[in-house]
Amino acid sequence: MNSVGFLNDFVDTPALLINEPVLQKNLKTMAAYCKNTGIALRPHTKTHKCPEIARRQLDLGAIGLVCAKLGEAEAMAEAGLGPLLVANQVIGPLKMKRLLKLNDQVDISVCVGRVEHVEELIRTAEGANTILSVFIELEVGMQRCGAAGPVAALDLAKKISDAPRLEFRGVMGYEGHAVGTKDLVARHHKAETAHHELALAVAMIRENGIEVPVVSAAGTGTFNLGVDRDELTEIQPGSYCLMDSDYHGYENVCDHFELACTVLATVIDQVDRRIVLDVGLKSIATDQGLPVTRWREDIIPFEIHEEHYCMEAGEDNPVPRVGDRLELLPSHICATANLYDEFHVFREQSLIARWPITGRGRYT
Ligand SMILES: Cc1ncc(COP(=O)(O)O)c(C=O)c1O
CATH class of the missing domain: 2.40.37.20 (D-serine dehydratase-like domain)
Structure with a gap:
């Protein structure tokens, strides 16, 4: 049976x-794609939440890990893994305490999407006399979190780069509405549009003399769609390692x-x-x-x-x-x-x- x-x-x-040879093949396929394309890979750990799989991803060349929550980041840090990017807004005094603790242990960045987020991080970093690393999250069509457009992103970038205790690491714009679109042509179009929007915001920030070292986007459904090295420096897919029957019904993923x-x-x-x-x-x-x-x-x-x-x-x-x-x-x-x-x-x-x-x- x-x-x-x-x-x-x-x-x-x-x-x-887990069928280990299949997992390993998936990990190698994504690592090889990134190597050949010249794009960095920062896999999302929300899929497996498992340090052993994360370790394998790093061993195959991933430049770091994305975590959905601070707790997930703590699990990875406890296993000695990093650098970590929490692709989420980290808010409130209890989380600030935990962020400071993690920041002492591992290279960790968190996302901001509005001025209040930046201000809380500035207060936290100054209070602890430390440096906190920050990504701006841009809203690129999914209608979830993130700064609404290039001007809002530029305002945040200026505020971050003016703050002596914040380090501006880059811009992230996850195009979840494209990733979850089953039709390949529509998915490709949405991904391209989202990546262009991200590139527009990044260009505006750079034109204002602020360096943007990292531009991050994409999931398993869009890992190779509209991925242009002039626009993105890295991709952050999660599900590709284990896969599921939903994703397996997606053209250009199941292949x-x-x-x-x-x-x-x-x-x-x-x-x-x-x-x-x-x-x-x-x-x-x-x-x-x-x-x-x-x-x-x-x-x-x-x-x-x-x-x-x-x-x-x-x-x-x-x-x-x-x-x-x-x-x-x-x-x-x-x-x-x-x-x-x-x-x-x-x-x-x-x-x-x-x-x-x-x-x-x-x-x-
Ligand atoms: C911020 C972020 N990045 C990347 C992903 C990619 O995930 P997947 O490859 O599983 O579609 C997700 C999925 O929810 C996400 O929320």
């Missing part, structure tokens, strides 16, 4: 599996990256063609659709509960029995990996490691 039956005696379910991760589940009940698995909302993400069964496309999911997944085996196909194991393909790997303490890593027919997901659940 599944190709990982050799794990039956070692790995209880639900469990998150480069393979599914490296599955959730192993056990059939705990069965009536006629209906089966129930021991996974649910607490062990697999569903925000990008109900996960499907690997190798058994005939098994149709129909309802998921907290700890139960109800599916139906197709006519003319064997019905899995109680105790059988099935591999599910996560539809959203970043949200799924965050539900587990560890990856079970296998190569060919052997379990080779358990990698702690130390950044999981560290939302603050």
Whole structure:
């Protein structure tokens, strides 16, 4: 029923599996693309939250890591990994304390999108008599965080470069609206437009005599779309390493990256063609659709509960029995990996490691 039956005696379910050669191939593919294009790679750790995978990304030439939250950055710093870019606005006295502590341990930058963000960082850096590193986040069409356009970005750049205790590292503009567009032509167009907007803001800052060392954008869906060395110095994809069934349905992503991760589940009940698995909302993400069964496309999911997944085996196909194991393909790997303490890593027919997901659940 599944190709990982050799794990039956070692790995209880639900469990998150990584096929290590596939992971390594994905990592090498992205590293080679960046090397050949002459663009730097700063992978996003939000996908795996796992220092072992981050270490492999750095070993293959990544210039640093992106983290979604301060907690994720702490997990990477605890493992001795960096430099780190928190692609988020870090706000409030409690986080400022943690940022200062991290800043003593590792090369860390955080994002700002408005004057208040800059002012809080100036106060923090001056109070601690230290230097804090800053990226400006530009809003490039996703309608999330970030400075709204070149003039707003220039205002922030001036304020940062005038602050003796802030170091201006660069501009980031994540084009999430393009990354998540399935149609390739539309995705390409949106990515190009977003990267041009980013380039426009960077040009305006440079014309005002302020150096912009780094220009960062892109995710797995746009890693090679509209990526021009005159506009971007680096890309920051996350999902490419493990992939998921949603991304695997994207042209120009599935051609480069393979599914490296599955959730192993056990059939705990069965009536006629209906089966129930021991996974649910607490062990697999569903925000990008109900996960499907690997190798058994005939098994149709129909309802998921907290700890139960109800599916139906197709006519003319064997019905899995109680105790059988099935591999599910996560539809959203970043949200799924965050539900587990560890990856079970296998190569060919052997379990080779358990990698702690130390950044999981560290939302603050
Ligand atoms: C700031 C930022 N950078 C990069 C990414 C790229 O992620 P992925 O490659 O998984 O699409 C994301 C995804 O949410 C993001 O929020």
